[in-house]
Amino acid sequence: MDLDLVVRNARIATAGDVFDADIGVRDGRIVLLGEGLPAGAREIDAAGRTVTPGGIDSHCHLDQPMPPPARMADDFESGTRSAACGGTTTVIPFAAQAKGQSLREAVDDYHRRAGNKAAIDYAFHLIVSDPAPSVAQEELPALISEGYTSFKIYMTYDDLKLDDRQVLDVLSVAREHGAMTMVHAENADCIGWLTERLLAAGKRAPRYHAASRPMLVEREATHRAIALSELVDVPILIVHVSGREAVEQIRWARGRGLPILAETCPQYLFLSAEDLGIDDDYQGARCVCSPPPRDRANQQVIWDGLRDDLFTVLSSDHAPFNYDDPAGKRPEGEEVSFDRIPNGIPGLETRMPLLYSEGVLEGRISVNRFVALTATHAARLYGLYPRKGTIAVGSDADLVIWDERAVTIENARLHHAVDYTPYEGRTLRAWPGMTLSRGEVVWDGEKFTGRAGHGRFLRCDLPSLLPGGGPVGT
Ligand code: DUC
Numbered sequence: 126m127d128l129d130l131v132v133r134n135a136r137i138a139t140a141g142d143v144f145d146a147d148i149g150v151r152d153g154r155i156v157l158l159g160e161g162l163p164a165g166a167r168e169i170d171a172a173g174r175t176v177t178p179g180g181i182d183s184h185c186h187l188d189q190p191m192p193p194p195a196r197m198a199d200d201f202e203s204g205t206r207s208a209a210c211g212g213t214t215t216v217i218p219f220a221a222q223a224k225g226q227s228l229r230e231a232v233d234d235y236h237r238r239a240g241n242k243a244a245i246d247y248a249f250h251l252i253v254s255d256p257a258p259s260v261a262q263e264e265l266p267a268l269i270s271e272g273y274t275s276f277k278i279y280m281t282y283d284d285l286k287l288d289d290r291q292v293l294d295v296l297s298v299a300r301e302h303g304a305m306t307m308v309h310a311e312n313a314d315c316i317g318w319l320t321e322r323l324l325a326a327g328k329r330a331p332r333y334h335a336a337s338r339p340m341l342v343e344r345e346a347t348h349r350a351i352a353l354s355e356l357v358d359v360p361i362l363i364v365h366v367s368g369r370e371a372v373e374q375i376r377w378a379r380g381r382g383l384p385i386l387a388e389t390c391p392q393y394l395f396l397s398a399e400d401l402g403i404d405d406d407y408q409g410a411r412c413v414c415s416p417p418p419r420d421r422a423n424q425q426v427i428w429d430g431l432r433d434d435l436f437t438v439l440s441s442d443h444a445p446f447n448y449d450d451p452a453g454k455r456p457e458g459e460e461v462s463f464d465r466i467p468n469g470i471p472g473l474e475t476r477m478p479l480l481y482s483e484g485v486l487e488g489r490i491s492v493n494r495f496v497a498l499t500a501t502h503a504a505r506l507y508g509l510y511p512r513k514g515t516i517a518v519g520s521d522a523d524l525v526i527w528d529e530r531a532v533t534i535e536n537a538r539l540h541h542a543v544d545y546t547p548y549e550g551r552t553l554r555a556w557p558g559m560t561l562s563r564g565e566v567v568w569d570g571e572k573f574t575g576r577a578g579h580g581r582f583l584r585c586d587l588p589s590l591l592p593g594g595g596p597v598g599t
């Protein structure tokens with residue numbers, strides 16, 4: 126058999142196994158796995174190195190329309206370039222419906238934004254901010270059948286939030302059509318009330334963002350989301366879980382046999398409320414995201430949940446705003462009060478190396494769990510498996526060859542369009558030595574070698590889940 130590429134002597138890690146083999150690739154797919162494969166047109170020697178499936182970042186925001194003056198720094202070109210250089214080969218950002226807008230219009234607009242820009246493959250989640258009858262009963266079912274099988278709903282943010290009745294409406298559609306609902310769980314009224322009191326007391330600095338969104342606010346909304354999903358009898362995924370109180374709610378729900386899935390992000394492992402500033406310094410605006418990072422004890426709670434199966438996926442929640450930019454963290458060029466700072470931090474490129482280094486190489490999680498959390502589970506949850514998320518005959522040749530060497534994170538060496546990283550100066554024990562997207566080298570360990578337009582849009586099948594809520598088969 127003619128092979129376009131052979132990755133030789135790989136130590137392959139999947140969600141279930143670790144084994145040594147050569148990987149034979151033709152037309153962008155894995156066609157052979159075994160010892161002593163025939164020569165390929167191109168050969169890559171992976172001797173002594175671990176090879177994992179390319180990452181799937183199933184929660185990231187790229188070129189998402191924002192209320193003015195905010196504007197995201199990354200479009201599909203810079204965002205997917207950055208992802209590729211950090212070992213991610215599929216992204217699933219959000220086609221966001223503005224209130225009053227048709228969902229179809231939001232999807233069409235988002236396709237125009239992705240256009241010929243993506244360097245790696247991509248699918249879309251939907252953000253449903255206005256489940257009017259025409260949206261819930263006509264557009265949403267039609268879009269699900271066309272391959273947009275997951276949507277995010279918000280319990281906070283004035284321009285996006287749904288009330289409980291609307292949440293029930295959306296969950297009913299998800300149940301009827303087998304789609305997956307992602308829930309941003311924070312109590313909007315509590316946040317509004319706390320924010321008003323903080324501002325009235327003159328507490329305006331970025332660090333008060335954390336005080337306006339304490340864990341109770343996340344706990345209450347998580348509990349309510351669980352109850353609403355129980356009422357409708359449908360699985361949900363609680364996104365960006367930040368610490369103990371939400372974790373306790375999810376463990377409680379699982380104990381009752383409810384299919385509640387959970388996602389967390391690197392910021393809840395590596396950042397804390399102190400990164401928002403220990404005094405009134407505005408620099409803390411860089412780390413303003415929601416829910417906010419907590420403290421060290423909560424970081425440990427999140428690590429425990431990654432190890433013991435509480436979490437199904439680790440995503441970046443990449444939400445790219447420049448620090449020194451009137452369209453970013455300094456609206457109109459000003460140091461504004463904490464409630465006016467655009468929420469979000471960049472993390473597409475650092476997600477995989479952070480977890481491989483600090484999780485796998487520091488002995489906190491197995492390499493199999495790493496693969497499950499960064500690729501396989503997302504592929505199953507969002508209907509991309511087994512084309513994506515594993516190393517198997519028939520799967521796309523989306524691969525990461527890991528270099529285990531010390532690398533210090535410097536924004537100047539990252540590939541996004543954001544003017545900072547919250548992880549500046551942190552030294553890791555590994556970085557992708559090579560990333561392949563459908564058999565093409567898109568990152569060679571030194572530079573981006575892919576091209577805008579290589580990425581293809583992926584239609585998602587329905588999620589595959591066990592009755593208990595866990596993805597099938599791992
Ligand atoms: N929180 C979100 O819900 N989305 C984007 C960024 C953030 O911090």
Ligand code: ZN
Binds near residue numbers: 309364365415
């Ligand atoms: Zn969110």
Ligand code: ZN
Binds near residue numbers: 185186442444
């Ligand atoms: Zn988000």
